[in-house]
Amino acid sequence: MIVCVCMRVSERDIEREVRDGCVSFDALQAELGVGRVCGSCCDCARATFADALEVSAPARAGHRGECAEACEPMSIAA
Numbered sequence: 001m002i003v004c005v006c007m008r009v010s011e012r013d014i015e016r017e018v019r020d021g022c023v024s025f026d027a028l029q030a031e032l033g034v035g036r037v038c039g040s041c042c043d044c045a046r047a048t049f050a051d052a053l054e055v056s057a058p059a060r061a062g063h064r065g066e067c068a069e070a071c072e073p074m075s076i077a078a
Contacts, residue, residue, distance in 0.1 A: 006037035
């Protein structure tokens with residue numbers, strides 16, 4: 001399904017960005033431009049992004065890549 005008509009962004013595009021490591025909606029907007037033209041897709045885009053994050057959560061559990069500012073620091077249990 002197309003989420004953002006202005007930028008031709010689909011659910012699959014958003015899901016792919018999440019799989020590739022996108023962890024914030026701001027980063028998604030910067031990458032795909034979703035919600036930056038008319039803004040009418042923002043609710044749907046945010047919901048699609050949140051769903052994609054939830055689905056990919058197990059794969060991201062150990063992720064500590066370029067998103068250092070978005071990731072919580074790892075703690076070591078005693």
